[in-house]
Amino acid sequence: MNERLSSALRVLPDYLSQHVLLSAAALALGLAISLPLLIAARRSARVRWPVLALASLIQTVPGIALLALFYPLLLGLSSLSGRLFGLRIPALGFLPSLLALTLYSILPILRNGITAILNLDPAILQAASGVGMTDRQRLLRVELPLAAPMLMAGLRTSAVWVIGTATLATPVGQTSLGNYIFTGLQVEDWVWVLFGCGVAVALALATDQLLGLIELGIGRRRPRLAWIGLALLLLGVVAAGAVPLQARGRVGYVVGAKDFSEQYILAALMDSRIRASGYPVTERADLGSVFAFRALAANELSAYVDYTGTLWTNILHRTDMPPRAKMLADLRAQLRSRYGVKLLGPLGFENAYVLAMRRAQAARLRIRSIEDLARLAPKLRMGGDLEFFARPEWRMLEARYGLKFRSRRSYEPTFMYKALLSGQVDVISAFSSDGRIAADHLTVLKDPLHAIPPYDAVILLSPKHAEDPVLTRSLEPLIGQIPIQLMREANYMVDRPTGKRTPAQAAEWLAKAAHLAASR
Amino acid sequence: MIVLDNVSKTFDGGASHAVRRVSLQVPARAFVAIVGDSGSGKTTLLKTINRLIEPEEGEVIIDEERVHTVAPHALRRRIGYVFQGIGLFPHMSIAENIGITPRLIGWPEAQIRARVEELLDMVALPRTYLSRLPAELSGGQRQRVGIARALAARPGIMLMDEPFGALDPITRDALGQEYRRLHDGMRLTTLMVTHDILEAVLLADRIVVMRAGAIVADGVPHDLLAGHPDPEVRTLMDMPRRQAERVRALLEERARE
Numbered sequence: 001m002n003e004r005l006s007s008a009l010r011v012l013p014d015y016l017s018q019h020v021l022l023s024a025a026a027l028a029l030g031l032a033i034s035l036p037l038l039i040a041a042r043r044s045a046r047v048r049w050p051v052l053a054l055a056s057l058i059q060t061v062p063g064i065a066l067l068a069l070f071y072p073l074l075l076g077l078s079s080l081s082g083r084l085f086g087l088r089i090p091a092l093g094f095l096p097s098l099l100a101l102t103l104y105s106i107l108p109i110l111r112n113g114i115t116a117i118l119n120l121d122p123a124i125l126q127a128a129s130g131v132g133m134t135d136r137q138r139l140l141r142v143e144l145p146l147a148a149p150m151l152m153a154g155l156r157t158s159a160v161w162v163i164g165t166a167t168l169a170t171p172v173g174q175t176s177l178g179n180y181i182f183t184g185l186q187v188e189d190w191v192w193v194l195f196g197c198g199v200a201v202a203l204a205l206a207t208d209q210l211l212g213l214i215e216l217g218i219g220r221r222r223p224r225l226a227w228i229g230l231a232l233l234l235l236g237v238v239a240a241g242a243v244p245l246q247a248r249g250r251v252g253y254v255v256g257a258k259d260f261s262e263q264y265i266l267a268a269l270m271d272s273r274i275r276a277s278g279y280p281v282t283e284r285a286d287l288g289s290v291f292a293f294r295a296l297a298a299n300e301l302s303a304y305v306d307y308t309g310t311l312w313t314n315i316l317h318r319t320d321m322p323p324r325a326k327m328l329a330d331l332r333a334q335l336r337s338r339y340g341v342k343l344l345g346p347l348g349f350e351n352a353y354v355l356a357m358r359r360a361q362a363a364r365l366r367i368r369s370i371e372d373l374a375r376l377a378p379k380l381r382m383g384g385d386l387e388f389f390a391r392p393e394w395r396m397l398e399a400r401y402g403l404k405f406r407s408r409r410s411y412e413p414t415f416m417y418k419a420l421l422s423g424q425v426d427v428i429s430a431f432s433s434d435g436r437i438a439a440d441h442l443t444v445l446k447d448p449l450h451a452i453p454p455y456d457a458v459i460l461l462s463p464k465h466a467e468d469p470v471l472t473r474s475l476e477p478l479i480g481q482i483p484i485q486l487m488r489e490a491n492y493m494v495d496r497p498t499g500k501r502t503p504a505q506a507a508e509w510l511a512k513a514a515h516l517a518a519s520r
Numbered sequence: 521m522i523v524l525d526n527v528s529k530t531f532d533g534g535a536s537h538a539v540r541r542v543s544l545q546v547p548a549r550a551f552v553a554i555v556g557d558s559g560s561g562k563t564t565l566l567k568t569i570n571r572l573i574e575p576e577e578g579e580v581i582i583d584e585e586r587v588h589t590v591a592p593h594a595l596r597r598r599i600g601y602v603f604q605g606i607g608l609f610p611h612m613s614i615a616e617n618i619g620i621t622p623r624l625i626g627w628p629e630a631q632i633r634a635r636v637e638e639l640l641d642m643v644a645l646p647r648t649y650l651s652r653l654p655a656e657l658s659g660g661q662r663q664r665v666g667i668a669r670a671l672a673a674r675p676g677i678m679l680m681d682e683p684f685g686a687l688d689p690i691t692r693d694a695l696g697q698e699y700r701r702l703h704d705g706m707r708l709t710t711l712m713v714t715h716d717i718l719e720a721v722l723l724a725d726r727i728v729v730m731r732a733g734a735i736v737a738d739g740v741p742h743d744l745l746a747g748h749p750d751p752e753v754r755t756l757m758d759m760p761r762r763q764a765e766r767v768r769a770l771l772e773e774r775a776r777e
Contacts, residue, residue: 127607129572131621131669132597145611221611 004191007502008180013243016199018175020240023163023207026098030105030158037106038113039139048114055107063165066103067172068288070096075294092291092300093284097169097176104165105158112154116147145218152215156208163204167196171259171288173295177203182286187261187494187503188414207233252280253471256295256304259286260413261494262351262433262487264503266305266457269510273474289387290314297339299464303471306460307351309453311335313392324454331458340463344472345479349433349487352455353393355445356430358420362443369446373427374401382408383416383425393452394429400451414495433457433484435492457482481514489513522546522569522677522709526578529564538564540733541578548676551703551710553720555756556730562713565730566679569711570599582677597621600670600708604682606662608654614640614665615650621673639668642702660691667699671706678703680712684719696723718760721745729753 041048058066074096120143128138144151167178180196183189210229217226253274257267264285271281284301293315295301311331312318316338322330328346335341355370367373373380382405388394389410397403405427411419417436420428430437430444432455437444459478465471490510493501501509524544530537539561546552554562567573569580571592580587587595608617616623618639619632627635640647643664654662663683670678683699684692700723703710714720720727721741729737729744737744737753744757 121605121607123603123605123607124609125607126572126603126605127601127609129592130570130596130601130603130607132593132595132624132673134593137593137624142609 003502004189004500005195008192008195011179012199015175015177015179015196016203017240017243019163019166019177019200019203020237022094022097022101022169022174022176023159023166023203024237024240026101026162026166027105027155027159029098029102030162031109031155033102034106034109034113038110038117041110041114042117042139042143052111052114055110058103059107063100063104064168064171066100067096067168070099071172071291071294074099075298078298092173092295092298094174096172097166097174101162101166101169105162108154108157108161109151110154112157113147113151116150117143120146149215149219152211152218156211156215159207159211160204163200163207167200170286172291173256173284173287173300175284179286182259183264185412185414186259186286187264187500188497189500206236210236252282253302253465254282254284254300256287256292256301257283257285258289258292258304260431261503261506262431262457262491263305265490265494265506265510266347268504268507269478270303270305270459270475272504272507272511273478274470277470277474279470293341293460296460296462297341299462301462302465302468303344303459303461303475305347305457307455307457308346309352309393309455311458312453315339319392319396321450321453324456327454328456328458335460336466340466342461342463342466344459344461344475346456346458347478347482348480349457349482349484350455351431351433351457351487353388353391353452354430354432354447355397355427356420356437356442357427357445358423359441359443361426362445367443367445369448370397370401370403370451371448373445374403377403377405377427379406380426381406381424382427383419384408384410384429385413385416386410388429396451400449433487433491435488435490435495438488439492439496457487477516481516482510483514486510486513521548521583522711523581524565524568524578525581527565527568527575527580528577529561529568529573529575537561537733539568539575542730542733542735543578544728544735544738546709546711548709549707551700551723551725552712552728553724553726554711554713554728554730555715555717555720558715560730561733562730563681564733566681566711566713569677569679570596570601572596572601593624597625597673598675598677600673600675600678602663602666602670602678602680602683604685606666608662608665608669610654613651613653614645614657617654617665618668618672620669625673635672636668639671642671643668644698660687660695663687663695667695667702671702676707676709678708678710680710682714683712685714685716692719699723717756718763721760729756 037051041051071092124142124146125138128142133141166176167181169176170178170182177196177200180192180199184192184196210233213229214226217223217229255267255270255274257263267283267285271283274281284295287295289310292301292304293306293311296304308327308331312327316331316334332343335343355373357367362368365376367376384394389408409419409425416428417440419425420442421440430442432444436442459475461468461471487510490506493506493509494503522545524542527539527542528537529539542565554565556562564573568575569582569587571587574588609620612620615636618636622632622635636650637647640649645661645664649657649661654665657665667683684695687695696719702708712720712724725740727737727739727741727744728735731752736750737748744753745761748754748757
């Protein structure tokens with residue numbers, strides 16, 4: 001417990017400062033966009049209506065989707081600007097998060113501002129003209145000051161939304177307090193989840209109170225209060241800006257990880273080996289599955305581990321199923337020629353999609369293979385991870401075996417195992433390297449028709465670092481050295497409910513157990 | 521001298537006119553009351569003078585200057601404007617409200633302060649009110665501030681639109697009388713819109729009666745009270761006289777007892 005908390009505290013300066021900087025930038029940008037829009041919309045219903053409608057529409061897009069949508073958009077822009085100006089804008093991390101959160105921040109400011117300005121007493125507006133104010137003077141001296149309290153209330157709402165939603169920036173590669181939540185959820189570390197939530201809530205409350213102080217200062221005509229509030233807010237942002245400068249230093253190589261334990265462990269393993277060669281490393285964890293490859297191809301990651309079957313179907317969009325060696329060779333050639341990505345080599349274990357059942361139930365129903373399952377499927381309930389039913393593997397399984405289940409539901413992986421054990425579902429999509437298969441006494445169903453491709457774990461290097469001597473020297477010794485038993489055990493160290501280890505500790509254990517030579 | 525020359529204004533593209541071809545000359549230092557039912561066009565007419573409303577036809581000339589050639593804000597800084605809603609700025613103190621036009625013009629701060637204090641004395645409000653907010657004042661006090669604000673930049677002309685309409689009768693009478701004294705003392709030209717004919721008779725030197733966007737009567741109160749060919753004007757002007765006669769009768773009755 002204490003170890004978990006102290007590990008959470010160690011990364012707090014990094015997570016918190018990045019969260020603060022992202023939120024502050026999004027709010028500042030949102031305000032900078034909203035105010036001119038507000039002024040344009042104040043007189044003209046023709047501007048007002050579409051602006052408000054658009055802002056409301058954006059608000060209805062789920063936060064995570066908005067973040068995800070900006071990524072391909074920026075990727076397109078990035079390659080365009082790369083071709084036109086030789087300058088690639090980063091498509092991963094800060095920029096897509098900033099744009100999405102900025103859009104999110106606009107509505108409360110705009111709606112409150114417009115409501116406030118439209119509801120100003122006409123007698124006061126007439127008086128403002130009557131005493132000889134120009135349109136601009138009337139705006140600055142009368143309309144905005146009178147709308148200020150409500151505008152501030154809008155800004156407060158907006159700040160609370162943005163700080164909360166910024167936790168969703170983690171899967172697109174922007175470090176935030178969301179890293180606690182995503183990682184914690186993945187490895188069932190509730191201390192981390194609660195810690196992340198708690199810090200995000202505290203940050204939102206503190207920001208809200210300081211903005212409230214500014215609002216009070218404006219409303220009560222006590223400028224000192226407003227200045228104190230503003231100064232404290234700016235101090236917070238400046239402090240956040242100062243943290244990464246000393247904590248992070250050079251960025252160096254960027255090692256990526258998708259959002260599950262095995263990926264955290266392998267990233268930690270690669271990280272420690274590169275670091276041991278004397279080079280700085282940054283980890284970008286909790287990347288969405290497709291983001292990781294795109295980010296690598298765009299040189300925003302230097303290296304990460306992916307799986308042959310995933311690359312085959314999701315990146316190359318292939319539906320045929322060549323034998324293992326042929327698939328590996330084809331992948332090596334195609335990834336290199338199409339994306340410039342180098343496939344360094346397989347690690348030695350496979351993390352395939354498998355279908356798994358409770359051992360007792362499988363035995364009772366006499367189900368050993370997916371063929372057996374297909375006959376009884378209409379009476380059984382299927383659970384998959386969040387992406388499983390959208391993946392080509394599922395479509396191939398369905399088509400090849402004619403699978404038709406009584407019901408299907410998607411779960412976050414941790415909850416999927418729990419659903420199976422508690423009997424809410426009968427079959428799940430599991431991963432062959434998952435330590436929980438052995439620990440939970442699950443039966444893995446055979447795939448006699450080879451509907452699911454092989455999923456050998458492979459190290460990929462970005463186009464920029466394809467021939468990088470440091471990466472090659474540090475990572476090559478891992479090739480072929482990690483057997484499935486060791487990977488399962490390492491995964492279970494992180495996933496098990498009691499006596500948990502951090503991914504870094506599991507990586508250290510794995511390196512020792514696999515007798516890996518120290519990196520030179 | 522204010523000259524309105526054939527001024528017309530429509531709010532519905534010409535289907536009907538709020539003001540139709542009105543001509544009026546107001547010599548300097550006159551106190552003119554414009555009376556009429558609601559919808560008769562009296563407020564619209566008043567607002568064409570400081571360009572709060574732009575007429576479609578005709579023009580307004582002040583001291584031989586055509587007002588549509590002057591920037592609206594510059595024009596309005598030279599003309600005091602008081603209306604029933606008062607429209608004090610709720611986020612500004614009494615001192616800031618009164619000093620607003622001089623500040624817009626760019627008077628030095630010391631001069632603004634002196635002027636604000638002078639005006640507060642003139643409208644009979646204590647100096648302690650300077651730092652208060654409008655919400656802390658009574659209706660009558662607020663209208664005093666409204667008048668002080670209109671007078672701040674030493675305008676020659678005052679436009680007043682139902683200035684005392686929302687006040688209780690006693691305050692209304694007192695403030696009316698006080699304003700008349702200010703008008704005389706400061707040699708102002710005042711146009712006051714009111715629907716209260718008694719107020720017009722008691723304060724103004726001249727009464728203009730409007731109906732359906734046109735002037736139907738124009739004269740000194742004494743002449744209009746004496747009689748007018750238009751029957752509606754006669755009914756209108758009869759009212760203050762009949763009220764006065766009734767009051768006198770009551771007083772005489774009491775005296776006889």
